[in-house]
Amino acid sequence: MTGKPALTPSAEQAAEWVAIMRAPTIEPHIERRFEMWISADPDHAALYADMCALYDGETLAEAARLQRVSERRWVNWRVAAGIGGAIAASWVAVWSLTGMGADQRSPVGNTSPETYYSASLDTGAGETLEVPLPDGSLMILSGQSAVSITYAPDRRDVVLAHGEVWFEVASEPDRPFYVTLPETEVRVLGTAFNIDLLPDHGTEVSVYRGQVQVDSGGRSHRLGVGEQLTTTAGSIYLTRFDASGQPDWRGGWYEAEDVPLERLITEVNRFSAIPVQIDDAALAAKTVSGRFKVSDPDSVLSGIEALYGVKVKRGKTVIALTNS
Amino acid sequence: MSICRRQGRVEPGRQNEQWADIQAATRRYALNRTRQPDLADDIAQQAVLNAIEYQQTHIVISLHALAFRIADNLIKGHFRRLKPSDNIELISELACSQPLPDRITEDRAETRAMLKALSQMPPLRRDVFLRRRLEGQSCEDIGRALKLNTKAVEKHITRALVDLHAARRRWRTSDSLRPIKADKNPAEEMTG
Numbered sequence: 001m002t003g004k005p006a007l008t009p010s011a012e013q014a015a016e017w018v019a020i021m022r023a024p025t026i027e028p029h030i031e032r033r034f035e036m037w038i039s040a041d042p043d044h045a046a047l048y049a050d051m052c053a054l055y056d057g058e059t060l061a062e063a064a065r066l067q068r069v070s071e072r073r074w075v076n077w078r079v080a081a082g083i084g085g086a087i088a089a090s091w092v093a094v095w096s097l098t099g100m101g102a103d104q105r106s107p108v109g110n111t112s113p114e115t116y117y118s119a120s121l122d123t124g125a126g127e128t129l130e131v132p133l134p135d136g137s138l139m140i141l142s143g144q145s146a147v148s149i150t151y152a153p154d155r156r157d158v159v160l161a162h163g164e165v166w167f168e169v170a171s172e173p174d175r176p177f178y179v180t181l182p183e184t185e186v187r188v189l190g191t192a193f194n195i196d197l198l199p200d201h202g203t204e205v206s207v208y209r210g211q212v213q214v215d216s217g218g219r220s221h222r223l224g225v226g227e228q229l230t231t232t233a234g235s236i237y238l239t240r241f242d243a244s245g246q247p248d249w250r251g252g253w254y255e256a257e258d259v260p261l262e263r264l265i266t267e268v269n270r271f272s273a274i275p276v277q278i279d280d281a282a283l284a285a286k287t288v289s290g291r292f293k294v295s296d297p298d299s300v301l302s303g304i305e306a307l308y309g310v311k312v313k314r315g316k317t318v319i320a321l322t323n324s
Numbered sequence: 325m326s327i328c329r330r331q332g333r334v335e336p337g338r339q340n341e342q343w344a345d346i347q348a349a350t351r352r353y354a355l356n357r358t359r360q361p362d363l364a365d366d367i368a369q370q371a372v373l374n375a376i377e378y379q380q381t382h383i384v385i386s387l388h389a390l391a392f393r394i395a396d397n398l399i400k401g402h403f404r405r406l407k408p409s410d411n412i413e414l415i416s417e418l419a420c421s422q423p424l425p426d427r428i429t430e431d432r433a434e435t436r437a438m439l440k441a442l443s444q445m446p447p448l449r450r451d452v453f454l455r456r457r458l459e460g461q462s463c464e465d466i467g468r469a470l471k472l473n474t475k476a477v478e479k480h481i482t483r484a485l486v487d488l489h490a491a492r493r494r495w496r497t498s499d500s501l502r503p504i505k506a507d508k509n510p511a512e513e514m515t516g
Binding site: 019023035038050051059060063066067174 | 342345348349350352353354356357385386387388389392396400431434435436438439442443450453454456457458460463478481482485489492
């Protein structure tokens with residue numbers, strides 16, 4: 001390839017034809033003129049091929065999305081900081097889509113309502129919400145969770161701001177399904193999986209059926225059934241779990257195996273009407289094990305009170321845990 | 325070439341030579357999209373075969389347009405089939421330390437070049453283009469929303485594409501890490 005610019009009149013003609021030929025309907029006499037033009041000269045055909053590939057290509061689609069995202073006012077500083085890395089890109093996606101509610105979408109004519117769809121949903125403590133989506137997918141939100149959903153003709157996006165969600169995704173090969181989390185993006189290749197967003201932007205992705213791809217920290221990981229990928233600040237690890245059932249939280253349970261108390265309390269807080277907080281860093285880091293009925297916060301609190309010698313102060317607005 | 329032999333039933337005006345031209349253009353399109361020469365060969369050949377078959381029973385005004393449309397569908401179909409299984413052998417050794425595949429890195433670099441070109445466009449040109457390409461609005465709808473006539477909308481899209489095309493060429497030539505691929509790109513040689 002030479003470095004010469006391609007801005008000959010033909011390049012412009014080719015671009016013009018792409019603009020015209022991409023219309024939903026083309027009048028016969030226009031199409032005839034196009035065929036005459038493109039057959040007239042191999043250079044025309046080559047330039048049209050380049051232009052058309054550029055227009056149809058995935059790299060342009062991605063750039064266009066990122067550009068739109070950067071136009072949302074409160075993400076500008078992120079974009080300025082560098083769009084380069086996967087991390088920056090997924091951050092951008094998170095914030096922009098969160099800020100893009102149903103009312104902010106550009107009005108779109110002559111498209112079916114299923115093609116474009118957007119919604120923002122959240123749940124309070126102890127609440128679970130089943131969300132049937134227009135494409136037949138299903139999301140079930142655990143307590144204290146927030147998502148926003150944006151469907152476009154070429155992709156389906158869900159942004160998980162916080163909480164935990166069960167996904168059953170209808171396969172639409174031409175319209176990939178993405179879940180964006182701070183610092184992580186999950187691309188859904190198959191069907192059922194669970195995402196638990198931990199404090200400090202840690203993530204736990206568990207696959208029950210099919211496959212998902214997780215992009216985090218500039219790397220891609222493909223997970224199959226029974227695989228669970230946990231990312232925390234700076235580290236990432238893969239474990240196996242029993243995928244024959246449903247995630248514990250669907251039944252209101254949390255199975256803890258040497259996890260910090262803080263983690264257990266995160267799960268409890270998804271169900272507790274009064275937030276539970278740990279007033280002591282050492283206590284927060286203390287590991288606990290066992291099967292806890294987190295949908296019944298009182299039973300968990302009295303359990304850890306008895307088992308781990310934790311002191312529970314039940315206030316009207318907050319339940320505080322301290323070392324006894 | 326097998327496709328030529330099948331042309332007994334094709335109307336006489338459409339010569340073998342014309343099909344060869346269409347196949348070359350389609351191949352170039354496919355190569356641009358996939359960056360895989362063998363795959364581009366297969367897609368172009370299949371697209372032309374399908375187009376030949378189609379036009380035997382349908383009235384087709386632009387065979388080029390038909391072949392490009394078929395190629396686009398074949399490319400989408402190919403990546404769809406590929407997606408769930410292409411990395412299957414990696415799953416067992418999913419060590420969380422694999423570098424990204426080359427192609428993804430390359431795509432990201434190209435995406436950045438596209439993004440830069442988009443951000444440097446005059447705002448109206450950019451807005452028209454994004455409405456069309458990203459949000460799928462028709463030229464007529466964009467015209468109504470922005471109080472432009474349809475021809476003016478098409479002109480903005482044309483200018484935007486020219487900008488993006490130039491940016492992509494600049495990116496390809498300045499990408500010193502991967503000049504070989506670009507130089508060997510057989511699609512580039514087609515124009516001679």
